[in-house]
Amino acid sequence: MAPKRVVIRDHSAEANLFARRSFIALIIITMMASALLFNLYHLQVTRYDDYQTRSNGNRIKVLPVAPNRGLIYDRNGVLLAENRPVFSLQLVPNEIKNLEQTVAELAQLLNISDSDVEDFYKDYRGQRRFKPVTLLNRLSKQSVAQFSAHQHRFPGVSIEARLTRYYPHGDTLTHVLGYVSKINQKDLKKLQEAGQEANYAATYDIGKLGIEKYHESLLHGQVGSQEVEVNNQGRIIRTLNFVPPVPGKDITVNIDVEMQKVAQQALAGNRGAVVVLDARDGGVLTLYSNPAYDPNLFVHGISRKNYSALLNSADKPLINRATQGQYPPASTVKPHLALLGLENKHIRLDTQIFDRGVFTLKNVTHKWRDWLSWGHGHVNVTDAIEQSCDTFFYDLAYRMGIDEISGYMAQFGFGEYSGLDLYEESSAILPSRGWKKARMGEPWYMGDTIVVGIGQGPWTATPVQLASSVTALVNHGTRYVPQVFRGIHQEGQTVVAEPKIREPIEVADMTNWHIVLDAMYGVNHREKGTGRNSFKNTSYLSAGKTGTAQLVSIAQGEKYDAEKLDERHRDNAMYVGFAPYDDPEIVVAVALENAGSGSAQAGPIARMIMDQYFGEGNATLAQNRNN
Incomplete structure (x- = not known):
């Protein structure tokens, strides 16, 4: 047998191999440790603010x-x-x-x-x-x-x-x-x-x-x-x-909640509105529209059933009639028209006409009727306002023409926003030649002017506009902007804001203011005044103007019979007034839809409001209507 070969290990080579492997492993470990330290430095130092914010975001x-x-x-x-x-x-x-x-x-x-x-x-x-x-x-x-x-x-x-x-x-x-x-x-x-x-x-x-x-x-x-x-x-x-x-x-x-409650009581069962302004600065003392609704229903989300009932109601409770209701002003604007006639010398204090119950034009068959079928006889401007003689104002409107009327009435705020601090407001309609041409594509006729002379035809106004216009009358042309906001309430006191005033209405003869306001006094306190029954036995003197707005045309030769008309077609009852007469403090405007006569229906409501203001608020609506 051949002898076995003995392999002698090369310890030097093995040592070199181990050294090389150890060196490579050391390099790898060093690189990894360096990378770890670098990343740790990056996270803890370089990106500290960023990650601190993220960390806080998870807990803060x-x-x-x-x-x-x-x-x-x-x-x-x-x-x-x-x-x-x-x-x-x-x-x-x-x-x-x-x-x-x-x-x-x-x-x-x-x-x-x-x-x-x-x-x-x-x-x-x-x-x-x-x-x-x-x-x-x-x-x-x-x-x-x-x-x-x-x-x-x-x-x-x-x-x-x-x-x-x-x-x-x-x-x-x-x-x-x-x-x-x-x-x-x-x-x-x-x-x-x-x-x-x-x-x-x-x-x-x-x-x-x-x-x-x-x-x-x-x-x-x-x-x-x-x-x-x-x-x-x-x-x-x-x-x-x-x-x-x-x-x-x-x-x-500026609202007086007690007067507001009286207005609510007075309008119970009627559709309409009451507006009361402070004659001295235009502050809104009362602004009530009926019917109303409970605003608390909306605070937490009104149910579909309740909202549908409000939205679809024939009485339209969602509309603010005081600012959005557009009513023919009827005879409540006769004092304004009389002032224009006096100012432009179409009439004088002693100007008289004979009213036989109708007004006619030459070569025109149509007859414009007075509310009193047999007429008022001889009347001047004071009589015409006190007794609400339509024929006198038919004649006056014919003399003035629509251009004078629309231009002057605009100064009283008709046909424009009042400036009231509520967004829910209508400008209503002040008719003119341009308005009719743009709206209907038709020219303006003299017959249109004649009915405008008694606040009828296309002329409409909101109760706020009416109250504001009377405020201008009693202040001899000073026009206060009606405001609900009174001031900031601090520590039990109110820092009252300054009243807002618009461009005044200029009048050449100051006597004309007295003539018109005196006639409005006669409406409430003289023998033939249309508002006399509503203002008997008051401790204060007042002045006003009643109005009855016709909503549907009555054929020539026929008489108005409310019982034969649909309830929604019956006349609106209107009233504007102020008190005390000698030093006005409040102005009242009342509009009642389809209620009938302004003197019989709207006047007593104004009386209730004034009684409340002057401390005589115990009279009921029924008692006032029986006077």
Whole structure:
């Protein structure tokens, strides 16, 4: 056998190989450690601020805090709009795994209606997923307790306590105060366009109508914020920083709620409006439209059934008749027309006509009738206003012409917005040649002018316009802009705002003011005045003008018979007046739809309002009507 070969190990080579491998491993470990140290330095030093912010973002949230809405007081310090606490159930969609299942379980647990669920999904579709969406408003104490017992089952769902608007006087002040309601997509778009979206980050409601809408910027306030620490379930552990919101300003309005209640009582059962202005500065003491509705229905979201009933009612309660009702002014504008006739020398104080009950034009067969079929006999301008002689004003309108009439009446505010601090207002119609051509494509005829002479035809006015025009009369041309807002309410006191004044009405002969106002005094206090029965035995002297607005044409030779007409076609009753006569403090305008005679129906209501103002408010409407 051949001998075995013995392999002798090369320890030197093995040592070199090990050294090379160790060196390579060391290099790799060094590189990895360097990379780790570099990344650690990058994270802990270079990117410290960034990751610190992200870390805080996981445990720290900045939440907006809604400001308390300003309160509203009447001129005597009576609270008209306040804030009351309510509980609402809110869901944050991006914190909920299965939204539909969660909503269904909540609806079953708390007996939430299908309509509320539908409204939730409607709001959810228009909302960002990280913002809370309200599922149910005004939770009862029982519902709050039920949810609290099961809250662990509903991550992303919470009960929020907040203040919401409440109107203690209900429908008495609806059309003047308006109401607040949930911010919708249209509101949100307007806020975005105005750059105000951030200021409403925590606010649920916004002014929708009336003073609440017009003075939203004063009432809302400025949003605050709180920086809070939360746990991994999103629950707040503690508050780190708090920037308090700036509450909205409390405001005082010129409204006298007691007079407002008298107006509501007086209009019960009638469609119409009452407006009372302070003759000394244009402040709105009363602005009531009937029928009205409870604004509290809208604060938390009115039901479809209730809203449909309001929207489809034949009596149109959603319309503010005081500012949007367009009524033929009828004889209430005869003092204004008389002033124009005197000023432009178409008539003098001693100018007389003989009224035989009709007015006719040469070569025209149509006869314009006076309300008194046998006529008033010889009348001058004072008699014509006191007795409301139509024939005198037919003749006066014929002498003046439509151009003079429309141009002068515009100075009293007819055909334009009054400047009232409510958005819900109509300019109504002051007819002219241009208006008829543009509206109907027809020329103006003399017959059109004649009926305008008694406030009929296409001429319409709102009760606010009528009251404002009489304010200009009693102030000899000074035109105050009617204002609901009185001033900022601070520490129990009101900083009264300066009255707003428009361009005055110039009159060449100041005696003309006296002639017209004296005739209005005669309406209420002289033997043949059309308002004398309404103003018997008052401790104050007043002045006014009654009006009866015809709504449908009566054929020649026929007589007006209310019983034969549909109720909606019967005459409107109108009245304007002021008191005291010697030093006017208030101006009253009353409009009653389809109520009949202004002297019999509207005059007694004005009497009730004036009695309340002068401390004689115990007389009832029925007693006044029997006088």
